[in-house]
Amino acid sequence: MSPVFDWAFALEILPTLGEALIITVQATLLGMLVAVTLGLVLALLRRARLKIISAPAALFIEFVRSTPLLVQMYFLFYVLPVTGVQMSPLTTGILALGVHYAAYCAEVYRAGIEAVPRGQVEAATALNMSGWRTAVGVVLPQAIPPVVPALGNYLVAMFKDTPLLSAITVVELLQTSKMIGSATFRYTEPLTLVGILFLLLSLIAAYGVRRLEIGLQRFGGKR
Amino acid sequence: MEDYLSLMPALLRGLWVTIGITVGAALLAVPLALAAGLARMSRQPWVSWPAAVYVEVFRGTSALVQLFWFYFVLPLFGLQLPAIAVGVIVLAANAGAYGAEVVRGAVNGVLKGQREAAIALNMTSRQIMQRIVLPQAIPAMLPPAGNIMIELLKNTALVSLITITDLTFRGQLLRSDTLRTTDIFIIVLLLYFAVALLITAGVRLLERRFKTR
Numbered sequence: 001m002s003p004v005f006d007w008a009f010a011l012e013i014l015p016t017l018g019e020a021l022i023i024t025v026q027a028t029l030l031g032m033l034v035a036v037t038l039g040l041v042l043a044l045l046r047r048a049r050l051k052i053i054s055a056p057a058a059l060f061i062e063f064v065r066s067t068p069l070l071v072q073m074y075f076l077f078y079v080l081p082v083t084g085v086q087m088s089p090l091t092t093g094i095l096a097l098g099v100h101y102a103a104y105c106a107e108v109y110r111a112g113i114e115a116v117p118r119g120q121v122e123a124a125t126a127l128n129m130s131g132w133r134t135a136v137g138v139v140l141p142q143a144i145p146p147v148v149p150a151l152g153n154y155l156v157a158m159f160k161d162t163p164l165l166s167a168i169t170v171v172e173l174l175q176t177s178k179m180i181g182s183a184t185f186r187y188t189e190p191l192t193l194v195g196i197l198f199l200l201l202s203l204i205a206a207y208g209v210r211r212l213e214i215g216l217q218r219f220g221g222k223r
Numbered sequence: 224m225e226d227y228l229s230l231m232p233a234l235l236r237g238l239w240v241t242i243g244i245t246v247g248a249a250l251l252a253v254p255l256a257l258a259a260g261l262a263r264m265s266r267q268p269w270v271s272w273p274a275a276v277y278v279e280v281f282r283g284t285s286a287l288v289q290l291f292w293f294y295f296v297l298p299l300f301g302l303q304l305p306a307i308a309v310g311v312i313v314l315a316a317n318a319g320a321y322g323a324e325v326v327r328g329a330v331n332g333v334l335k336g337q338r339e340a341a342i343a344l345n346m347t348s349r350q351i352m353q354r355i356v357l358p359q360a361i362p363a364m365l366p367p368a369g370n371i372m373i374e375l376l377k378n379t380a381l382v383s384l385i386t387i388t389d390l391t392f393r394g395q396l397l398r399s400d401t402l403r404t405t406d407i408f409i410i411v412l413l414l415y416f417a418v419a420l421l422i423t424a425g426v427r428l429l430e431r432r433f434k435t436r
Contacts (some may be wrong), residue, residue, distance in 0.1 A: 004300070038311065049326060049433065055236055065373075066415070066416055066419030066420070066423075067412045067415040067419070068376075068379075069378040069380075070384075071391055071394070071408065072412070074391075074394070075408040075409075079404055080406060095257065158289075160283075163287040164287060164289055174285070174291065181295065187296055192292065198285050198288055199283040199284050202282075202283045202284070206283075
């Protein structure tokens with residue numbers, strides 16, 4: 001009978017898991033790229049003065065935030081090919097992660113934008129700046145730095161949601177560990193290692209976000 | 224329209240499983256969150272440390288990894304639980320860990336002077352917690368607790384990956400039976416959205432009740 005936790009076996013599979021971790025990190029970073037850009041667009045649309053624009057944006061944000069990411073992933077994975085869009089499972093997964101977290105990021109941006117004092121916008125109007133210049137030149141530079149830590153927290157959250165990619169056949173960290181498990185009948189080591197890897201990386205990332213928060217405050221994030 | 228109705232019975236059966244898991248896990252998560260949140264603030268290290276480890280482990284790892292770990296690894300240690308129990312327990316533990324931080328934040332948010340006044344009145348620390356701190360902290364916990372409930376509802380979709388026939392799993396089954404992919408997933412998403420709206424409305428109701436008191 002082999003030991004409960006076989007250290008030699010754990011060490012042996014570590015490189016394979018390390019390779020899979022690269023896919024996971026890749027998906028997280030690309031997904032976050034989609035989320036922060038699409039999120040900003042959604043936040044601005046939601047603040048549009050025209051109801052025909054702001055109401056659908058608000059509904060979309062609410063809907064995406066309150067339905068499961070897994071179902072959204074299935075939706076994109078199975079429905080996109082029907083409409084003629086061909087994408088690899090990884091791309092589909094990154095898109096799903098990005099859209100899901102874009103809805104969260106939109107709310108973060110909104111909080112940041114609402115915290116910019118009204119006088120700033122009024123002053124920009126008084127200086128005859130266009131709406132676009134007011135947004136890009138005056139409001140956003142003050143709205144975004146204070147919310148960077150909040151966005152960072154969603155980066156960590158997204159990282160922890162990447163195992164869902166395994167449900168749409170992407171071979172990332174969790175899927176790799178399950179494949180090792182079904183090939184060797186040993187699930188303890190691969191699944192425990194995956195848990196530890198996630199824990200380590202998200203603790204490090206959370207620490208980084210906290211440092212960033214302190215740094216931003218010192219830098220002049222105060223208002 | 225009739226076409227959509229033919230899909231509903233199977234999906235509704237799944238919806239009940241989803242709601243059952245959500246409610247069961249929520250009922251477990253609330254005491255867990257209170258216990259872990261308060262324990263983490265204890266001055267005794269052997270009380271605060273286990274709570275801190277629990278909170279960090281469940282917040283720091285992925286919910287799906289937690290599910291798989293409890294589903295695949297625990298039986299190897301001789302603890303064989305039915306999938307549904309694993310689902311409810313893991314989701315409750317996950318939500319409880321996030322809830323513990325909400326409890327901690329709300330309790331820390333109670334003004335320091337309130338505690339000091341209670342100490343000056345010679346109240347025991349138990350009395351301070353029960354009569355002064357918690358009555359003020361609970362209303363502050365409600366809005367973030369509502370968010371955690373919605374996260375919990377969304378996380379229940381993960382149990383479909385450990386063979387439980389919840390709403391998501393029913394959707395998958397129906398998809399392979401009827402191939403009406405788009406219709407099915409739109410209905411599934413709308414059903415989840417409806418439950419989430421119910422949770423939001425419920426939390427609003429609770430908030431109003433606590434405010435008028």
